[in-house]
Amino acid sequence: MKNSNEFMLLFRFEPNFSYQPTAEELTQMHQAWGGYIGGLAISEKLVSTYQLGFEGLKIATDKSVSAGILVAENQTLGGNMIVKAADLNEAAEIAKDCPILLMGGNVEIRSINPM
Template identity: 50%
Template sequence: MQKEWGAFIGTIASQAKLVSTCRIGFEGNLILKDGQVENTINVSNNETLSGNMVVKSSSLKDATEMAKGCPILTLGGSVEVRNVIPMES
């Protein structure tokens, strides 16, 4: 899979659309609305996020087309595409 990931990320980077990417660990703390801290991560339907990638695109549709080439799809995984809302100071 490293070859497939390298090709996927390399294609996006070669188009100057890659902003950042990283794997997300499986250890962490979940802070609940009442301030209680649990030594766990958010898991829904036996799935959790395992990485993220920020890309430059002209639209959500364009980013979705890029994501269709993600190697995780061949392993039965899924990809979620979202917009990013910049924080204003």
């Protein structure tokens, strides 16, 4: 792909720790994500992807440590993906097919700057 840039898709959703999906719902979610990720890999637009767990630690500015994950505006970060796209608009088109949207979540798209 010529003139491609890399963009990070950040997947956010509202966690519901009291709800456990059924086996059928889990299968459907896994199939949706597998198809989405597989399609991007086949089209050579996928760079990497990660699902985040619910176990974590938060470090404050005073260096104190607390257990848990950040939930802001009732949402948490569920994972990320780096994709290749010509521009931000193409990255947005890629994100429109993301299964997190079917779960009531959202996708934030950010350009990536090398460090």
